[in-house]
Amino acid sequence: xxxxxxxxxxxxxxxxTPALEDITFRYEGxxxxxxxxxxxxxxxxxxxxxxxxxxxxxxxxxxxxxEATANRKEALWDVGALIETPEPYPTQSVREALETVGRIRGxxxxxxxAELVRLHQELRLPRMGRRCGGLSKGxxxxxxxxxxxxxxxxxxLLDEPTSGLDPAxxxxxxxxxxxxxxxxxxxxxxxxxxxxxxxxxxxIFLDRGHILLKDSVEKVSAxxxxxxxxxxxxxxxxxxxxxxxxxxxxxxVPLSDRRYRLTFDxxxxxxxxxLEGCQRLGPVGQFSNATSALEEAYLDVxxxxxxx
Amino acid sequence: MQTxxxxxxxxxHGHGAARRFxxxxxxxxxxxxxxxxxxxxxxxxxxxRTSELRQWYVVLSSQASHxxxxxxFLGLLGFVVAxxxxxxxxxxxxxxAVVRQVQLGKVSEYLSNFITYxxxxxxxxxxxxxxxxxxxxxxxxxxxxxxxxxxxxxxLLAGRYASATIATLAIVLVYFAFAILGASYFFGLGAVPWxxxxxxxxxxxxxxxxxVSVAFCISAFLRSPSAGVLATILSLYxxxxxxxxxxxxxxYEPWWSLTYAGNAMAAALDTDFVHLTSIPVxxxxxxxxxxxxxxxxxxxMTGYLLVFFVLSLYLYSRKEATG
Numbered sequence: 001x002x003x004x005x006x007x008x009x010x011x012x013x014x015x016x017t018p019a020l021e022d023i024t025f026r027y028e029g030x031x032x033x034x035x036x037x038x039x040x041x042x043x044x045x046x047x048x049x050x051x052x053x054x055x056x057x058x059x060x061x062x063x064x065x066x067e068a069t070a071n072r073k074e075a076l077w078d079v080g081a082l083i084e085t086p087e088p089y090p091t092q093s094v095r096e097a098l099e100t101v102g103r104i105r106g107x108x109x110x111x112x113x114a115e116l117v118r119l120h121q122e123l124r125l126p127r128m129g130r131r132c133g134g135l136s137k138g139x140x141x142x143x144x145x146x147x148x149x150x151x152x153x154x155x156x157l158l159d160e161p162t163s164g165l166d167p168a169x170x171x172x173x174x175x176x177x178x179x180x181x182x183x184x185x186x187x188x189x190x191x192x193x194x195x196x197x198x199x200x201x202x203x204i205f206l207d208r209g210h211i212l213l214k215d216s217v218e219k220v221s222a223x224x225x226x227x228x229x230x231x232x233x234x235x236x237x238x239x240x241x242x243x244x245x246x247x248x249x250x251x252x253v254p255l256s257d258r259r260y261r262l263t264f265d266x267x268x269x270x271x272x273x274x275l276e277g278c279q280r281l282g283p284v285g286q287f288s289n290a291t292s293a294l295e296e297a298y299l300d301v302x303x304x305x306x307x308x
Numbered sequence: 309m310q311t312x313x314x315x316x317x318x319x320x321h322g323h324g325a326a327r328r329f330x331x332x333x334x335x336x337x338x339x340x341x342x343x344x345x346x347x348x349x350x351x352x353x354x355x356x357r358t359s360e361l362r363q364w365y366v367v368l369s370s371q372a373s374h375x376x377x378x379x380x381f382l383g384l385l386g387f388v389v390a391x392x393x394x395x396x397x398x399x400x401x402x403x404x405a406v407v408r409q410v411q412l413g414k415v416s417e418y419l420s421n422f423i424t425y426x427x428x429x430x431x432x433x434x435x436x437x438x439x440x441x442x443x444x445x446x447x448x449x450x451x452x453x454x455x456x457x458x459x460x461x462x463x464l465l466a467g468r469y470a471s472a473t474i475a476t477l478a479i480v481l482v483y484f485a486f487a488i489l490g491a492s493y494f495f496g497l498g499a500v501p502w503x504x505x506x507x508x509x510x511x512x513x514x515x516x517x518x519x520v521s522v523a524f525c526i527s528a529f530l531r532s533p534s535a536g537v538l539a540t541i542l543s544l545y546x547x548x549x550x551x552x553x554x555x556x557x558x559x560y561e562p563w564w565s566l567t568y569a570g571n572a573m574a575a576a577l578d579t580d581f582v583h584l585t586s587i588p589v590x591x592x593x594x595x596x597x598x599x600x601x602x603x604x605x606x607x608x609m610t611g612y613l614l615v616f617f618v619l620s621l622y623l624y625s626r627k628e629a630t631g
Binding site: 082108 | 353357358360362363366367448449450451455457460461629
């Protein structure tokens with residue numbers, strides 16, 4: 001069964017403050033885990049420690065029960081990783097770059113070709129004969145994602161896999177990862193809360209090298225109430241008219257002459273009263289949360305630090 | 309989902325067939341995911357635990373294919389060919405009689421003089437292919453592509469070392485070919501001392517291995533690829549040559565110098581080989597000029613090869629991707 005485990009993991013660089021301090025988590029079996037936090041939180045450092053690109057100052061980082069710093073071949077045998085911005089040799093073709101990975105992962109020549117066909121379809125890779133040096137950012141990102149997936153490793157460590165992709169390509173990759181999580185363990189680092197909300201089952205919020213919150217997406221979303229609403233009237237409503245909503249509304253930001261963003265305390269009772277009030281002002285075409293529950297949770301936990 | 313313009317994917321077993329097959333792909337007009345959500349994933353591909361030797365070969369062939377297409381390789385090869393052609397053109401111009409007279413009528417003298425520059429080409433090639441072979445993993449995205457794979461760093465290093473050696477030897481072989489071409493023209497093919505040429509080539513192989521070892525060690529130590537290339541050229545060529553000349557003035561044998569050992573390549577072809585020459589400088593004083601013997605040169609080169617290879621292996625295995 002695929003597993004990712006870090007136990008009391010600490011990493012310090014030179015004499016600075018620790019990039020990671022006493023991090024502990026363990027996941028086993030098929031699932032997707034979102035690893036969220038602001039820049040410099042220590043997300044990529046954790047992935048680097050797992051694959052052995054860095055050595056821990058103390059603690060252990062294990063993939064499928066093995067430490068990459070002790071035996072990287074065994075630890076990484078069933079692991080696909082996309083960390084930072086990998087670059088295949090610019091002189092090599094897409095086919096050559098991926099064949100190298102496939103052969104190192106123990107695929108036969110025929111098996112590698114079969115995998116290239118599969119990944120070419122799954123990720124809409126550029127033409128296999130093209131030089132890697134001539135690829136666009138989005139094309140290269142899909143190629144390096146294919147490199148992580150070739151051979152179908154059971155553990156996937158993905159650092160911003162949709163970075164540089166256009167919206168359609170992001171949807172494509174999200175769909176693929178959503179299917180992969182059924183029989184793979186995915187640790188997904190992303191700033192795209194939409195991606196995490198759609199793909200992940202569990203969440204870890206990290207900031208300044210410490211875990212702030214660790215729970216399932218479901219529980220985090222249920223706990224978090226959106227405090228901003230977007231209201232769209234079917235006809236123009238002057239901003240002054242919204243004062244009729246009274247003290248339930250903390251703030252009003254006009255987005256157009258018919259659309260407004262309202263701030264409130266997030267409770268269901270007040271939400272209901274605001275809706276009723278809006279309907280009295282004019283016909284309401286749309287009434288929805290301005291931010292997703294996960295975005296609110298991120299802001300709550302990481303920006304406000306409420307988990308502390 | 310297949311569109312009307314795409315062919316159904318099949319697995320081609322022959323390499324050429326696979327290449328033709330893949331080259332038929334020309335982008336995809338639809339953005340619909342090929343496998344709808346909820347559809348079962350394809351069967352897991354069969355993988356076998358690859359031996360380190362097998363992985364070494366994969367790294368070697370991948371790296372070599374990269375080296376042979378770089379501007380560095382093509383530029384250096386072009387430069388060596390151009391210099392060799394110019395040399396031969398000049399010699400053709402002055403004529404065989406003059407060339408034979410200048411070379412004391414000896415084919416070995418001609419070959420020895422031609423081969424003298426092999427050391428320079430080896431140092432340049434070793435710096436170009438080895439000077440940044442390891443530092444690229446820690447200063448560019450190459451490391452994030454290769455170092456996350458299930459392969460030991462020692463295997464990666466050994467594969468790259470072998471390919472850098474092959475790329476360097478390709479340059480050396482071209483230069484030797486020009487030397488033999490000239491010797492055959494001016495002295496006749498039958499006059500070429502093949503056993504001595506073979507000995508010089510053997511020493512060139514060991515010298516290449518040693519120079520690439522030094523370049524790899526510098527590359528494992530430094531973080532900047534361009535600094536690694538420059539430091540290799542400066543230390544092997546400028547540094548050793550200058551120190552060697554200074555020590556010789558003081559009448560000591562520069563037995564510790566790799567470039568001194570490299571002289572054995574040309575010495576192997578010289579029938580009038582002299583290990584130590586004393587050169588009077590007046591007032592009863594003299595300075596010395598040393599030439600490494602074949603055995604001595606081979607021993608020094610082997611020492612460099614082993615020490616710097618082990619050192620680069622240690623440094624590369626310990627290095628962290630902190631960037």
